Amino acid sequence: MSEAWAKLRQQPWIWSFIAMIAVWLATIAFTRGQGSGEILTAALSFATFTIIIGLGQMMVITTGPGNVDLSIPATITLAGVVAMKIMDTDNARLLIGIAAALGVSFLVGLFNYGLIRLLRIPPIIATLSSSFLILSTAISYGRGIRIKPPPMLADFATATLLGVPLLAFLVLALSIIIALILKRTSYGRTVLAIGQNPRAARFAGLNVDLARFATYMLSALLAGLCGIVLSGFSGGAALNMGEGFLLASIAVVVIGGTSVAGGRANVPGVWGAALFTYLLDTMLNIFGANAGIRLIMTGLIIIAVITIAGGDRQQR
């Protein structure tokens, strides 16, 4: 038992799960058990969106210091707007809409990487700049009009299976695939290697450029995917639909134990952290404290979790 625990506590993701469970227990203690299951269901359905983009952001952050994709929120918006406008509430146009939305996400990824590689703009600023352009594209294309998703998409996005959102299962599958890619493919190893030492990665014969390209593409495509399903889930695309996801995408990655300095990624941690941040928000809402206190508590709890977890990490 104690040995299992000793092994478990070495895992960087364990702390986000412990935090999540602690927050959940505190919440249901407050409500005297009322709604304990429903809260978890809600957490799962909302956390999936954060997890989708978190996985992309995780890959980007893993490629090393300075790498972060700030264009995710704008890409979510653009993909959502494009999908909804092309689908135009018509089930028959579902696939074209998805293809178009993923197509523009592809272009976003290409553009981001072009800025980073060809113009050698530091990723953080390249993606910030491109996010402005992407948002403008969404504004000028969508005109701020909110179109409902086709019923099939809406049903799919809100469907549940055995009380668990269908999307959560799919995102679980996606997570397993990404974890496998990271551990067991040369692309994944290359990403981890670049994050530790890009020069050494080049000399070890790894294809550094291709891996970085693929990573920014992956992040953009996952953001696009999130845009599509989120529009389906929440009844349409809006220009501000991505706003909450900027800090969230970074937060779930780093709270989940992925190294900010690159070279170490953690898929289960993204789940733990996404659920934790959602439940934390819910807990503070349910406690009914005023906004200032809620914000302070949010910050302090994040710092507390990372502090408890941090001592066991080898590197920052």
Added chain:
Amino acid sequence: DTKDKKIALSNNYAGNSWRQSMLKSWDKVTKQAVADGVVAAADPFTTSENQVTEQAAQIQNLILQGYNAIVINAASPDALNGVVKQACDAGITVVSFDGIVTEPCAWRIAVDFKKMGAVQLDYLADKMKDGGNLLEIRGLAGVFVDDAIHKGIEEGVAKHPQFKVVGSVHGDWAQEVAQKAVAGILPSLPEVKAVVTQGGDGYGAAQAFKAAGRPTPLIIMGNRQDELAWWKEQKDANGYETMSVSIAPGVSTLAFWVAQMVLDGKQVPKDLVVPFLRINQADLEKSLETTEKGGVANVEYSKEDAEKVVAGK
């Protein structure tokens, strides 16, 4: 005579349908005015983020550009006072609307946000004699509009003590955020009779109730077309009743005319109040018809309408 006067719109946010509607109304009405030779120019300017400093810098640049009047939807009521004063000192007419500024030299076209909160409770008190539990969806913490509407709701609750706010979440005026927050708090709440909002979050709230398998309470709507359409659907299916209240984005055009009148040398009181746009059960179909699909219920002002408002009629 204002035919060689130039007016600018200083806007600080474009990321939601209300603001897009506002810009569209501005575009429609001022293009016509320019074509008619009423003014020489009426250019809209938007900053990328809802930030005081960016808007302040923007206004300073507008001063340099030599506009005769600047119409402002301000990011903060006090924090732009410095630059508004600079504009006034440079002889520029400043008209603020929706997000008004407190600097005395500027004109203010205010919406009584507090009342917007209070009427929701009055409506509910009328509808539900026994009162009940309420869920409040607020906006972005620390912003003036959020505070004002919230105070209105608090006052309303004090006036109608049969109501009790059992839960309050910040939806940051974004549907996804609101839906997320409501879904989270809902399982912990007792039966909710009604949801009071700040506009635009009604549809998201309805979705969250549906997803949680709870009976749909009375949700106050915020004039968006998707909300009205949902309301209509419910009304047709089960006679659902509610009201909808928000500010018409076309208030930007009122501000435009006010600026034009001031430039024209007309006497215009510094403080004007515009009524918010309220849609009742009976007006639903009509409003839905006139509202663009995916847009916001709107009222645009003609010069005559504006003169009526100024005259206090």
Added chain:
Amino acid sequence: MDALVLNRKTLRALLPLFSLAIVLFATFYAQPRTMSYFGLNLMLQYAVPIALATVAQMFVITVNDLDLSIGPFVGLIGCIGATYLHDTPLLGIAALVACIALYAAMAALIYLRNLPSIVVTLGASFVWLGIAVLILPSPGGKASDWLKAIMSLQVPVVPFPIVAALAIAALVHVGLMTSAYGVIMRGTGGNPRAMARAGWSELKTKMAMYALAGVFGVLSGLSLIGLTTSADAHIADRYTLYAIAGVILGGGEFVGGRVSPFGAVLGALTLALAGSFLIFMRISPDWQIGAQGAILIIVLALRAIISTGEARR
């Protein structure tokens, strides 16, 4: 060969200056009225607090960390400045000192527990915002007159913002780039293990750098409300990203202790000016936001052109 390397190095050091010059001339070209004492003063005023925040960020980047909380921190300082500092100066000063101490404490926590600075400062950003919302639930407060007086200082010949920016850059340059202790600070970013082997405490260095970041955050917040005359919890949310962009634009690097105070300040000015330039360009409102991105890209692309072929580790 050596001369070539040197040239390229000098070029890179001058890059921020080039970027600024290009944006400045583009602005002059688009709106000749800006080419005056009054014009520059107006246009660059709001760059001063951004420059200070950028310098604060630079201190943290020097020791290989990243501060995601500087924006909300500046907002918090603004709120303290417009309330306590104005009403009860002693309490205000104590609060500001406490804020700086909290920054240093953050560094201690990050070092002692070997934590990623991004997460800790992300958490701290919520804390700062929360305290700010508690102090000022809705925008308001009043900046002290002396703050307003400083920020509207009229300096002969050269506009005050330029003088202030250069003074800030020079001061920091002397402290960080030429003083004997500056070497220790930068060395800690370059090779913390080597510094430890030479017997320097990384803990103390980090705390000192964060405390300095706190000091410049305080200066930024105070100068900001000196301009806006009142405060708002969200007044500086965007500063976090601006400050990072400014440091990078100024030639700083995320890891390895390579930073440039002059570069950072010039970077901040460039960012502020780029916004103005756009306003003079009369772009359609849809694309005004995107144009800001385009400007950033163009300015940074210059870096690529100048530093092509440079294979640095």
Added chain:
Amino acid sequence: MDVSKPAVELTAIAKSFGAVRALSGVDLILEPGECLGLVGHNGAGKSTLMHVLAGTLKADSGSLKIAGEDVSQAFSAAGASAHGIRCVFQELSLCPNLTIAENVRIVHRALKGFGWKAKAHGLIRQKLDEIFPGHGIDVDQEAGDLNIGQRQMAEIARAFTITDEPLRVVILDEPTSSLDAVTAKQLLTFMRQEVARGVSTILISHLLADVLDHCDRIAVMKDGKVVAERRAGQFTRNSLVAAMGTTVEKKNTPAAGSRKAAISAARAVEATPQTAPKAGNLVVHKGEIVGLAGLAGHGQTRMLIQIFDGARKSSALTRVEGKVAFIAGDRQSDGIFNLWSIGENTTVSSLEDLKRGPLIAAEREAEMARDWKERIQIRTPDMNNNILTLSGGNQQKALFARTLGSKADIVLMDDPMRGVDVGTKLEVYDMIRQEAGRGRSFIWYTTEIDELSHCDRAYIFRDGAIVAELGPDELTEDKVLHASFAESA
């Protein structure tokens, strides 16, 4: 300073890293004004012992006396420096973002106030001129812009600068690993002068000749203990090697004829240095071992990188037939992945070959790691341990395993024997010859002229150009040095 007392007295020093016992009770004495040589296989504990002495690692037990004063309690890096102990660490410790002059300030607390920079300048420039005349280092350059040899020179010079703190003991851990023969000689000569002035030095090196010729006394470490300690004159090369526990050296230079048969006529590489396209070019045949020599920093690494890049994207100046692999000499910045295990570091260049279906097979990966641990004798209890738990020389072995284990046809070696012990070197030389016999080509930059004897031919570099080509019979120290200094044609 009390001359009668030993400068340093280490008694029963023990230190463990988790399960690894790096030092198990070391006793060592360093007299004032003597030069002590410290040798031992990779991972014997030499560097760890020096870290204890420099105050950068705390021993688990044992006592440490400096000039008779017991400092075992509360000893630190700052304390060591106050007692006049300086250390040039094996893994260099300059700050790459600071200029050389600024790097001097870091070790001298006294350099502050007005004019500190000028003082630092003067100090380091004078010391560099004194130790390495004609060094060509600009002390206003950032350390990161220097090549590894220059960085090593700057760090050595820095250790000998004096301000207010005394200079009693200088520890040199593999100081010549990145220096060419000429600079290494300069350093050793200077070290003798300092010793004559009363400074005690500890010299750690795998070049036994250097130790035998320049030290007064030699201590041999093995598996965390000092196993032999005598006056230098009482050791011969062979007895020293025997004391280190390595099997006695075989005669290893092959008969020229035996290698010739293995070299095919087909060309594997043809390249002209970008820096001097007119001067001469380099040709490597399949199965050939070609050396690159000359003074350090004259473009050999650049040539290797050019060939490396040429394999992926051929250019007018570079033609490469086959896959290439690169063994870094500057292992910290070009070689190791420091979050990964030894195993992961070893297999990273062979991932495509370890796949089963679309995924890398974990057991095949583990097998390759195990296999190479045996073949190249990596000293570790477990290949799943982090790479940084290895001693410097063993890290280098992992890099060898990475490259030799890959499918590359052409192996580029950037002075790869830095810090590798004698025994291992011999094994690796053998391995290289075997691999060449199987048709692999090796291009081998080395700063050790002795190593050229394992090459079939060598090119001498000067100022980025190829100035001479030496055949197998011409690879003597004289001829190489002569060619290195000769004016380019």
